[in-house]
Amino acid sequence: xxxxxxxxxxxxxxxxxxxxxxxxxxxxxxxxxxxxxxxxxxxxxxxxxxxxxxxxxxxxxxxxxxxxxxxxxxxxxxxxxxxxxxxxxxxxxxxxxxxxxxxxxxxxxxxxxxxxxxxxxxxxxxxxxxxxxxxxxxxxxxxxxxxxxxxxxxxxxxxxxxxxxxxxxxxxxxxxxxxxxxxxxxxxxxxxxxxxxxxxxxxxxxxxxxxxxxxxxxxxxxxxxxxxxxxxxxxxxxxxxxxxxxxxxxxxxxxxxxxxxxxxxxxxxxxxxxxxxxxxxxxxxxxxxxxxxxxxxxxxxxxxxxxxxxxxxxxxxxxxxxxxxxxxxxxxxxxxxxxxxxxxxxxxxxxxxxxxxxxxxxxxxxxxxxxxxxxxxxxxxxxxxxxxxxxxxxxxxxxxxxxxxxxxxxxxxxxxxxxxxxxxxxxxxxxxxxxxxxxxxxxxxxxxxxxxxxxxxxxxxxxxxxxxxxxxxxxxxxxxxxxxxxxxxxxxxxxxxxxxxxxxxxxxxxxxxxxxxxxxxxxxxxxxxxxxxxxxxxxxxxxxxxxxxxxxxxxxxxxxxxxxxxxxxxxxxxxxxxx
Numbered sequence: 083x084x085x086x087x088x089x090x091x092x093x094x095x096x097x098x099x100x101x102x103x104x105x106x107x108x109x110x111x112x113x114x115x116x117x118x119x120x121x122x123x124x125x126x127x128x129x130x131x132x133x134x135x136x137x138x139x140x141x142x143x144x145x146x147x148x149x150x151x152x153x154x155x156x157x158x159x160x161x162x163x164x165x166x167x168x169x170x171x172x173x174x175x176x177x178x179x180x181x182x183x184x185x186x187x188x189x190x191x192x193x194x195x196x197x198x199x200x201x202x203x204x205x206x207x208x209x210x211x212x213x214x215x216x217x218x219x220x221x222x223x224x225x226x227x228x229x230x231x232x233x234x235x236x237x238x239x240x241x242x243x244x245x246x247x248x249x250x251x252x253x254x255x256x257x258x259x260x261x262x263x264x265x266x267x268x269x270x271x272x273x274x275x276x277x278x279x280x281x282x283x284x285x286x287x288x289x290x291x292x293x294x295x296x297x298x299x300x301x302x303x304x305x306x307x308x309x310x311x312x313x314x315x316x317x318x319x320x321x322x323x324x325x326x327x328x329x330x331x332x333x334x335x336x337x338x339x340x341x342x343x344x345x346x347x348x349x350x351x352x353x354x355x356x357x358x359x360x361x362x363x364x365x366x367x368x369x370x371x372x373x374x375x376x377x378x379x380x381x382x383x384x385x386x387x388x389x390x391x392x393x394x395x396x397x398x399x400x401x402x403x404x405x406x407x408x409x410x411x412x413x414x415x416x417x418x419x420x421x422x423x424x425x426x427x428x429x430x431x432x433x434x435x436x437x438x439x440x441x442x443x444x445x446x447x448x449x450x451x452x453x454x455x456x457x458x459x460x461x462x463x464x465x466x467x468x469x470x471x472x473x474x475x476x477x478x479x480x481x482x483x484x485x486x487x488x489x490x491x492x493x494x495x496x497x498x499x500x501x502x503x504x505x506x507x508x509x510x511x512x513x514x515x516x517x518x519x520x521x522x523x524x525x526x527x528x529x530x531x532x533x534x535x536x537x538x539x540x541x542x543x544x545x546x547x548x549x550x551x552x553x554x555x556x557x558x559x560x561x562x563x564x565x566x567x568x569x570x571x572x573x574x575x576x577x578x579x580x581x582x583x584x585x586x587x588x589x590x591x592x593x594x595x596x597x598x599x600x601x602x603x604x605x606x607x608x609x610x611x612x613x614x615x616x617x618x619x620x621x622x623x624x625x626x627x628x629x630x631x632x633x634x635x636x637x638x639x640x641x642x643x644x645x646x647x648x649x650x651x652x653x654x655x656x657x658x659x660x661x
Contacts, residue, residue, distance in 0.1 A: 194402020230258015263319030
């Protein structure tokens with residue numbers, strides 16, 4: 083059970099059958115509820131995936147029961163917002179990829195073939211004068227960084243058990259941010275040595291080719307910006323990782339022996355604010371590094387088919403997708419983005435939520451169709467011969483296919499988790515449907531219908547009945563015990579003094595004071611406890627028994643010569659005649 087110590091709570095094992103003889107006994111699995119600290123209950127008056135609260139919707143028990151019984155009020159799980167934001171980011175990325183190769187004009191979408199022609203790495207091994215392995219290190223850095231930031235944000239939002247939260251913070255800080263910081267510093271060092279070599283050289287036809295006119299521009303400022311961002315990102319990532327590990331270790335540390343378990347632990351508010359600021363600026367530097375990497379990646383020598391075959395511009399298709407593929411993909415991503423943005427508006431209607439779920443499911447089918455069409459076009463492009471001296475690359479188009487199938491799977495998983503899987507598990511107290519990751523916490527510490535026991539009368543009621551009614555009716559003629567901090571009825575206080583496990587009592591043998599619960603252990607080892615000598619039968623204090631045993635004449639001792647044992651008082655006579 084929990085007991086209150088100076089306004090805070092400590093866990094204590096108490097036997098209620100001995101403390102309240104003749105009264106109702108609390109079941110061990112029932113939570114003890116305090117009059118001035120009612121049990122926590124889930125706020126059902128929230129709307130939308132953002133869980134926006136409806137103010138003053140449950141000020142009375144009747145209002146709470148009416149809100150809980152309202153079937154038309156749909157309540158999203160706490161995972162819904164994170165799930166939708168993740169889908170939204172992926173849909174926005176796919177939309178950008180579609181507009182990149184299809185053009186920004188929706189009326190005149192560019193028709194193309196999903197392949198790009200580049201010079202082989204053996205001929206052109208850099209991008210804007212910077213080696214390609216610099217790009218690979220930068221990509222690895224911001225991938226690890228985004229992984230760490232996403233994991234930390236998800237842990238902060240979900241707030242799992244303290245042990246899980248501590249392990250998650252440690253893992254994401256080291257495997258995400260710390261590795262990101264090391265890679266960023268390496269990338270900054272590599273880029274710093276090639277700043278003067280940064281140039282943008284693109285060869286484009288002028289009218290009718292065969293003559294190709296190269297044009298080169300200095301990209302030194304861009305290279306300096308990339309270097310500065312990489313170094314700054316490395317410092318921020320390592321600093322944030324170290325601060326997060328220290329904060330998590332302090333916040334979730336186990337209490338030391340003798341330390342008050344209810345004592346507040348954790349970092350100061352200033353430290354938390356500094357940590358959040360560091361996480362924000364780290365996100366900004368990661369985004370800048372990703373943008374610079376994409377810009378520099380476009381500096382590689384790419385040619386259109388007309389340039390490689392030396393024909394007039396427009397005779398061959400440029401890199402891209404067929405118009406129907408692009409339109410289908412843009413439509414699916416636009417529907418997904420609009421549906422998620424509308425979903426974030428705090429509506430409580432269950433019908434509205436089901437309509438959006440149907441839209442998500444239909445949109446996932448559109449993404450699957452786009453995936454099939456895009457995959458077919460990429461396979462067809464692979465069968466087309468590549469011009470001599472050039473390499474045909476397909477990675478941006480394969481990435482598009484990946485996002486097609488990935489977003490489709492995310493939408494299906496979201497619908498299954500949020501609208502179907504929740505129907506399979508019900509709370510044993512209130513019979514409401516919850517997801518597998520929420521049901522345990524809800525039943526143990528959030529359900530308003532879970533049983534709790536009054537600290538005064540030990541009557542078992544529901545958490546909401548105790549909060550709204552019982553605690554105002556019970557315990558007003560009670561006193562709080564100064565020793566165990568329990569609230570005891572006035573009529574039973576004298577009896578409680580004779581039973582309280584924390585009440586001070588005096589040992590009848592040594593007159594020392596102990597808590598009643600510690601007295602049995604002391605009595606068994608009290609130095610003034612009477613003890614009888616097993617040899618002579620005389621009674622002494624336990625503290626004197628050792629001295630008596632060394633001189634008692636009835637104690638059996640062995641002869642040094644023959645090793646036979648005799649009572650101590652006969653040993654001297656035996657030694658005189660011992661052979």
